[in-house]
Amino acid sequence: MISNLQKRDLAHVWHPCSQMKDYEEFPPIVIKTGKGIYLYDENGKQYIDAVSSWWVNLFGHANERISSALSQQAFQLEHVIFANFTHEPGILLAEKLAALTPEGLTKVFFADNGSSAIEVALKMSFQYHAQKNKPNKKRFLALTDAYHGETLGALSVGGVGLYNEVFQPLLLDTVRAQGPDCFRCPFSERPESCSTPCISFIEEKLKQHHEEISAIIIEPLIQAAAGMKMYPPAYLKNLKELCLKYDVHLIADEVAVGFGRTGTMFACEQAGITPDFMCLSKGLTGGYLPMSVVLTTDEVYQAFYDDYETMKAFLHSHSYTGNPLACRVALEVLRVFEDEQYIKVNQEKSAYMRELAFQTFSHLPYVGEYRQTGMVGAIELVKDKATKEPFPSKERVGYKIYQIALEKGLLLRPLGNILYFMPPYVITKEEIKTMVDLTNEAVQEYFSKAVVEN
Numbered sequence: 001m002i003s004n005l006q007k008r009d010l011a012h013v014w015h016p017c018s019q020m021k022d023y024e025e026f027p028p029i030v031i032k033t034g035k036g037i038y039l040y041d042e043n044g045k046q047y048i049d050a051v052s053s054w055w056v057n058l059f060g061h062a063n064e065r066i067s068s069a070l071s072q073q074a075f076q077l078e079h080v081i082f083a084n085f086t087h088e089p090g091i092l093l094a095e096k097l098a099a100l101t102p103e104g105l106t107k108v109f110f111a112d113n114g115s116s117a118i119e120v121a122l123k124m125s126f127q128y129h130a131q132k133n134k135p136n137k138k139r140f141l142a143l144t145d146a147y148h149g150e151t152l153g154a155l156s157v158g159g160v161g162l163y164n165e166v167f168q169p170l171l172l173d174t175v176r177a178q179g180p181d182c183f184r185c186p187f188s189e190r191p192e193s194c195s196t197p198c199i200s201f202i203e204e205k206l207k208q209h210h211e212e213i214s215a216i217i218i219e220p221l222i223q224a225a226a227g228m229k230m231y232p233p234a235y236l237k238n239l240k241e242l243c244l245k246y247d248v249h250l251i252a253d254e255v256a257v258g259f260g261r262t263g264t265m266f267a268c269e270q271a272g273i274t275p276d277f278m279c280l281s282k283g284l285t286g287g288y289l290p291m292s293v294v295l296t297t298d299e300v301y302q303a304f305y306d307d308y309e310t311m312k313a314f315l316h317s318h319s320y321t322g323n324p325l326a327c328r329v330a331l332e333v334l335r336v337f338e339d340e341q342y343i344k345v346n347q348e349k350s351a352y353m354r355e356l357a358f359q360t361f362s363h364l365p366y367v368g369e370y371r372q373t374g375m376v377g378a379i380e381l382v383k384d385k386a387t388k389e390p391f392p393s394k395e396r397v398g399y400k401i402y403q404i405a406l407e408k409g410l411l412l413r414p415l416g417n418i419l420y421f422m423p424p425y426v427i428t429k430e431e432i433k434t435m436v437d438l439t440n441e442a443v444q445e446y447f448s449k450a451v452v453e454n
Contacts, residue, residue: 003042005030026403034061037427039411047406050435051413052422055224055256057287059336060426066286066332073328082110082322089327096334097295101266102274105295109314110322114255115149117279117292118217120316122153124277124296125215125249128303131312137214140172141205141248143179147225148217148253157217160225175213177205179223180231183369183380184388196235199242206246215249215276216242220267221373224256227418228378230371236271249276255292259283259333260343260425263350263374276300286333291326342425350375353421353432360440366447377421379439391417397446405442410435412442419443 006027014020015028030042037060039047049057059066077087094108109124111117122140129137142148142157149155155164156172159179164171178201182189187197206213220236223229243250252275257267261283264270268278277300281292306312320326337343354372361370361379368382381397383389391397398414405412412419419439427435 002027003030005042029406036060037424037431045409047409047411048423048431048435048438049411050421050423050439051411052424053287054282054413055261055422056282056285057424058259058283058333059286059342060424061287063286063336063426065336066288066329069332070288070325070329073325077324079320079323079325083317087322087324087327089324089331090322093327093330093334096331097280097293100334101278101295102268104274104297105278106298107296107301109294109296109316110318110327111292111294112318112320113149113290113292114253114279114281115151115154116318117255117281117294118148118154118157118251118253119151120294121217121251121277121279121296122157122215123316124294124300124314125251127314128249128300129214131303136212139175139209139212139214141175141177141202141209141213141216143177143202143218143223145179145181145223145226145229146217146219147223148219149255163225175205175209177202179226179229180235181229182231183229183371191230191232194232194234196232196238199235199238202239203242206242206248210246210248213246213248215251217251217253219253220257221262221270222257222267222376225415227380227415228371228376228420230373230376230378233271236268236273240271240273240275243276251275251277251279253279255279255281257376260337260346261374261376261422263343263347265337265343284333285326285329286336288329289323289326290320291323291330346375346425349425349427349429349432352429353377353436356433356436357421360436361443364443366443375422375425379419379443381417381419381443393417401442401446404445405438408438408442410438410442412439 009028010023031039032042033040037049039049080087097108098106109120111120140157142159144159146159148157150163152170155167156174158164159176180198182191240250252268254266258280268275276297278295285291304312304314357370357377361367365385366381368380368385368388371378381391383391393416398417398419401419402412402414421435
């Protein structure tokens, strides 16, 4: 029975990443409240938010500390133009981020969301080279299956056809290199002993195009929207060396993987590298407000620092740049990390989640692999376990399991044939077990029905 609010939603709201016709049979669920890892709909039904509401929530819904900080700031300063003006929350946040991120990232540029941060980094890299008398460096190198957002510049360096194929005539001319695929490794390497021979795909492209490439952009350790493809830190380390060798910037898109998702505060830490640009968003504000930042080096900054009449300034802005509400919330998020030692706490939780998920899913005939990095776990469903043949996308296997899971009170939101866990960090071991058990029930129920139907 469709509710009044659902009818009103469908009359006017165009939802993101959705085929709206699907909602005729499966209308959007109206969420009224949230607390901790749980969401509650208009009928009072409870759902475990196993995907942190599109990967943004870190410390649970309606977190008292973060809500209180937001409320206090709202009564002091809600917003002010950030050109020729500044404010304490913005200053403190920039200082904090410069101290927490890899050494050398000293300058912080504020934007509104992950895609905007990518646009900023691309433009900064291009303009840097132009102002360093390297006018031929006009292109970017990106990986197959990459995802960096959905504005035109971000789509240009993305590699997931679902998002960018239709817009191809509008996009930048990007150099594309084969990305790492540890599950279907063409070199038959094992993750625990991988020497990352696949980095050769990038070096081949750099040998051909380095004089025209401004920057390489990459999602460190996990290609998220591609299906939670995970690869070892050594790949990043080797990539950084190639960037230095060929005079190409490295843009680390940590929008999805930053703030503890991979087991360290930032994924680049595990490779011991400092990128030329680091893009952060999502967990930056703990799921409360839209905000992103791009961190870069003094070397990059100095290429823009000159007298006004040289016109070397970086003329990019957003109306809500450096919004004080978002800055204050982000500061509280970082304080919660420190006070509660969540990086250490998550190590124990992630180890438990890994062991439990391996025991639960690895033996199933339609699970090709369970893989996990930090607090991100992924179940890859396959039609044939021996050949790793995927299910045809038209069967919508993941989507159908997602629907079953919702009935059981679990929000999964699959990526094609990949089901994944990226829960808020406040999840308990008992709740992790419930999350895994409900996923198993949904998977088993779907395939039991599929066998009967066939």
